[in-house]
Amino acid sequence: MSEIPNNSRRTFMKLAATAGGGLFLGFSWTSSVASAIEVFDDAAAASGNIDFNSYLSISPDDVITILSPNPELGQNIKTSFPMIVAEELDADWTKVKVVQAPLDTNKFERQVTGGSGAVPHSWERLRKAGATARQMMIEAAAKRWNVAASTLATDNGMVVHQASGRKLSYGELANEASKIPVPQDVKLKDVKDFKLIGKEIRNVDNREMITGQPLYGMDFYKEGMLFAMIQRPKAFGLKVKSVDAAAAKAMPGIVDVVTFKNNVAVVGKSTWQVNKARKALKIDYEQEGALESSSDHDRIFKELLNSPEATVRRKDGDVDAAFKKAAKVVKSEYQCPFLSHSPMEPMNFFAHVRPDGVELAGPTQTPEMARGMVAKLLDIAPEKITLDLTRLGGGFGRRLSADYVLEAAELSSMIKAPVKVIWTREDDMTGGTYRPAVRYRFEAALDKKGNMIGYKLRGAGINSGNPTREDNFPSGAVEHLLIESVEHKSPITTGPWRAPITNFLAFAEQAFLDEVAQAAKKDPVQFRLELLDKAKKSPVGAIKYDIDRMKGVIDLAVEKSGWGKNNKVAQGFSVYFSHRSYVAQVADVAMKNGKPVVEKIHAAADCGIVVNLSGAYQQVRGGVIDGFGHAMYSNMTFKDGAPEQSNFNNYRLIRIKEIPEVDVHFVNNGIVPTGLGEPALPPTGGAVANAIYKATGKRLRNQPFFEQPELKNA
Amino acid sequence: MAIFKLQINGRSYEADVEPDTPLLWVLRDSLGLVGTKYGCGIAQCGACTVHVNGNAMRSCVYPVSAVGNAAVTTIEGLAKGDELHPVQQAWDEVDVAQCGYCQAGQIMSATALLNKNPNPSAEEIDNAMNGNICRCGTYHRIREAVALASTKLK
Numbered sequence: 115m116s117e118i119p120n121n122s123r124r125t126f127m128k129l130a131a132t133a134g135g136g137l138f139l140g141f142s143w144t145s146s147v148a149s150a151i152e153v154f155d156d157a158a159a160a161s162g163n164i165d166f167n168s169y170l171s172i173s174p175d176d177v178i179t180i181l182s183p184n185p186e187l188g189q190n191i192k193t194s195f196p197m198i199v200a201e202e203l204d205a206d207w208t209k210v211k212v213v214q215a216p217l218d219t220n221k222f223e224r225q226v227t228g229g230s231g232a233v234p235h236s237w238e239r240l241r242k243a244g245a246t247a248r249q250m251m252i253e254a255a256a257k258r259w260n261v262a263a264s265t266l267a268t269d270n271g272m273v274v275h276q277a278s279g280r281k282l283s284y285g286e287l288a289n290e291a292s293k294i295p296v297p298q299d300v301k302l303k304d305v306k307d308f309k310l311i312g313k314e315i316r317n318v319d320n321r322e323m324i325t326g327q328p329l330y331g332m333d334f335y336k337e338g339m340l341f342a343m344i345q346r347p348k349a350f351g352l353k354v355k356s357v358d359a360a361a362a363k364a365m366p367g368i369v370d371v372v373t374f375k376n377n378v379a380v381v382g383k384s385t386w387q388v389n390k391a392r393k394a395l396k397i398d399y400e401q402e403g404a405l406e407s408s409s410d411h412d413r414i415f416k417e418l419l420n421s422p423e424a425t426v427r428r429k430d431g432d433v434d435a436a437f438k439k440a441a442k443v444v445k446s447e448y449q450c451p452f453l454s455h456s457p458m459e460p461m462n463f464f465a466h467v468r469p470d471g472v473e474l475a476g477p478t479q480t481p482e483m484a485r486g487m488v489a490k491l492l493d494i495a496p497e498k499i500t501l502d503l504t505r506l507g508g509g510f511g512r513r514l515s516a517d518y519v520l521e522a523a524e525l526s527s528m529i530k531a532p533v534k535v536i537w538t539r540e541d542d543m544t545g546g547t548y549r550p551a552v553r554y555r556f557e558a559a560l561d562k563k564g565n566m567i568g569y570k571l572r573g574a575g576i577n578s579g580n581p582t583r584e585d586n587f588p589s590g591a592v593e594h595l596l597i598e599s600v601e602h603k604s605p606i607t608t609g610p611w612r613a614p615i616t617n618f619l620a621f622a623e624q625a626f627l628d629e630v631a632q633a634a635k636k637d638p639v640q641f642r643l644e645l646l647d648k649a650k651k652s653p654v655g656a657i658k659y660d661i662d663r664m665k666g667v668i669d670l671a672v673e674k675s676g677w678g679k680n681n682k683v684a685q686g687f688s689v690y691f692s693h694r695s696y697v698a699q700v701a702d703v704a705m706k707n708g709k710p711v712v713e714k715i716h717a718a719a720d721c722g723i724v725v726n727l728s729g730a731y732q733q734v735r736g737g738v739i740d741g742f743g744h745a746m747y748s749n750m751t752f753k754d755g756a757p758e759q760s761n762f763n764n765y766r767l768i769r770i771k772e773i774p775e776v777d778v779h780f781v782n783n784g785i786v787p788t789g790l791g792e793p794a795l796p797p798t799g800g801a802v803a804n805a806i807y808k809a810t811g812k813r814l815r816n817q818p819f820f821e822q823p824e825l826k827n828a
Numbered sequence: 829m830a831i832f833k834l835q836i837n838g839r840s841y842e843a844d845v846e847p848d849t850p851l852l853w854v855l856r857d858s859l860g861l862v863g864t865k866y867g868c869g870i871a872q873c874g875a876c877t878v879h880v881n882g883n884a885m886r887s888c889v890y891p892v893s894a895v896g897n898a899a900v901t902t903i904e905g906l907a908k909g910d911e912l913h914p915v916q917q918a919w920d921e922v923d924v925a926q927c928g929y930c931q932a933g934q935i936m937s938a939t940a941l942l943n944k945n946p947n948p949s950a951e952e953i954d955n956a957m958n959g960n961i962c963r964c965g966t967y968h969r970i971r972e973a974v975a976l977a978s979t980k981l982k
Binding site: 187188189190314316317319320321323324325326327328329330332333335341366384385386387390456457458459460505506507508509510538539540728729732733735736737738739740743761762763767768769770771773775776 | 829845846848849850853856857858860861862863864865866867868869870872873875902903904906907912916919920921923925926927928929930931932935954955957958959960961962963964965966967968969970971
């Protein structure tokens with residue numbers, strides 16, 4: 115055991131004590147083989163001396179406890195993961211308790227929320243864990259009744275002997291089951307026999323959330339804890355020159371003012387007191403980098419798009435020749451602004467750095483990375499750092515960065531006290547990280563029959579690395595193709611934002627393909643289907659998407675939206691593959707008082723097997739609203755390195771009055787789940803812009819739409 | 829600093845704070861009632877919504893010195909013991925929350941609406957809820973839950 119009190123152990127010991135025996139199963143997250151499953155006897159479990167893996171326990175009073183390792187930020191993993199275990203266990207869902215696990219790299223793997231990857235990663239492991247426990251229940255009952263295990267079945271937390279009608283609950287069998295050797299190669303259920311998976315199951319934290327229980331980092335409190343707010347430079351490219359903290363220090367409740375790096379931290383006894391004292395700081399800054407404005411970015415984009423130097427991401431055939439012989443060329447540019455992540459819970463983190471170890475607690479999407487960075491910063495072994503995960507009040511990629519965790523750790527080490535660093539909304543919007551602005555230039559060459567024979571894409575990004583996805587559609591379907599990227603390095607800090615890159619690339623590409631289909635005089639859906647057929651019959655180079663799955667969502671969206679048959683509204687189409695899943699969307703636009711109004715968005719998604727229909731449905735609907743809201747309204751601009759928006763009064767997020775109806779449909783194909791946290795967002799902007807074009811004849815190529823002259827004057 | 833006596837969720841509390849301290853921070857930092865959330869601090873997002881004498885108020889801009897003897901209700905005071913308020917029941921049944929951070933404020937806004945107008949139209953629901961931002965985009969379910977709660981209150 116480590117020297118540092120470990121919350122998971124405490125939680126476990128409490129459970130063991132109240133359970134008074136039962137079956138405790140540890141299963142390995144690094145392996146999906148049954149040999150990695152261990153059983154612990156009561157004494158060992160109660161003593162807390164066993165090094166169990168992630169576990170599921172069944173107590174004699176029928177309570178089934180499942181540890182949920184991944185950070186929960188609204189993607190519903192804390193409900194979906196246990197559902198998968200409970201399905202194979204054939205458990206009574208009403209008896210399942212879910213406990214949030216702390217960071218523990220010995221027990222868990224991939225304790226990350228990002229990339230829509232949790233369910234795809236853990237699907238097999240979770241099923242195996244449930245099925246193994248179920249088999250042990252059956253064998254325990256077989257032994258007690260002295261019958262063959264093959265004559266027994268399970269049903270809703272009971273083992274049933276059909277011939278005699280005898281039944282025993284899992285709780286009644288738990289102690290005996292713990293003495294059964296762990297079976298190898300257990301049989302998993304047939305997908306068609308799923309009873310829980312695919313149903314609408316309510317969020318396991320509902321009661322706590324709707325009664326205001328302390329779940330979030332903002333709610334975390336520890337006796338003796340101090341509060342801190344940090345004044346960061348008001349513009350990117352500035353650094354602290356001098357600090358006069360005398361007035362701030364003299365204010366009530368203020369314990370200290372500490373300067374580190376470019377941060378001036380005000381530490382005190384309450385949030386309001388430190389917030390007020392911070393305003394009394396007098397800080398002089400000096401310039402250390404470029405103070406960029408949005409107008410600079412517009413100029414830089416033009417230069418990058420025409421620069422002779424670019425990184426070639428993909429090259430098929432002879433693009434120059436194809437464009438030379440083209441009957442028609444279509445060329446367009448698309449640009450998006452910086453965006454704030456703005457999760458509703460602003461950044462915050464608790465840290466207590468002691469000589470013997472570090473205690474961390476709060477909301478993060480990447481606890482392991484955060485701990486590693488703190489270990490490096492403080493030059494301390496990661497094993498001496500505990501990290502408790504609170505529920506996250508949203509993330510959207512912002513909490514993939516650990517800057518705010520490091521601030522808390524560094525500040526606590528300096529003041530030698532437990533402290534929670536709290537960001538105000540203004541701190542979050544002006545000093546955080548952003549979805550970087552990007553500009554794309556697309557060119558398409560058409561032959562006389564309207565076939566796309568050449569395709570060029572250049573992405574000019576700010577701190578974006580590669581702002582293209584070179585092996586995505588339409589790559590594979592075009593003989594002559596060139597995809598390039600160019601980058602500008604900016605002092606403005608940027609980071610992944612929900613569906614990184616594709617959150618705008620999908621709009622740009624799907625709107626451009628609409629333009630190309632129009633130039634080819636083809637129906638936009640038919641145009642895409644022809645390209646997919648071509649990629650299937652004679653693929654050009656490697657592709658990352660599955661052609662049949664993409665066609666599947668196209669067909670479903672066409673069917674459900676009445677594409678081509680609905681004359682009452684103008685419809686726009688888009689389809690996109692991202693994070694392993696496929697989503698097609700159709701937007702319905704009607705003209706009202708001379709203005710285009712998006713009335714409805716039809717979404718057809720293929721994420722493989724839907725684990726929790728309630729969560730999945732909302733994940734798609736929320737993703738569409740997120741994609742729609744940001745495409746329509748949100749805009750972060752800069753003047754001399756300083757963000758011009760600072761709070762929800764000048765940075766616009768979508769509100770309830772502005773939402774279109776959203777219809778959600780899933781492809782039912784029974785394949786292994788492929789993730790749903792992000793894929794519904796990218797296609798929305800394209801469907802909306804294409805529908806607005808159909809309704810008004812005006813092409814929207816820049817976001818946010820509501821600020822564009824095409825929409826203002828529509 | 830001064831001592832303020834507050835009536836919250838039918839109980840009496842005392843807090844020793846500066847008079848300009850917003851009610852939000854008194855609830856959260858002084859009294860440990862952390863169900864009321866900080867979202868923007870400028871009455872733009874609604875996460876901090878509480879009831880003051882039955883009216884929905886943004887507690888982040890409401891100084892404690894202005895509360896006086898008014899009856900304050902927070903999210904912690906809606907349920908009667910283990911029995912959820914009909915609005916909370918509706919929120920559970922519709923499974924509204926994603927990240928959940930804004931939902932206490934949403935529920936308090938919805939409850940204030942239904943207390944005054946037990947049978948709101950779709951437009952009245954949107955008008956009452958438009959001051960509450962949900963970054964996850966649970967708005968459809970918020971509409972659905974308010975409508976369901978309205979039937980439960982009949």
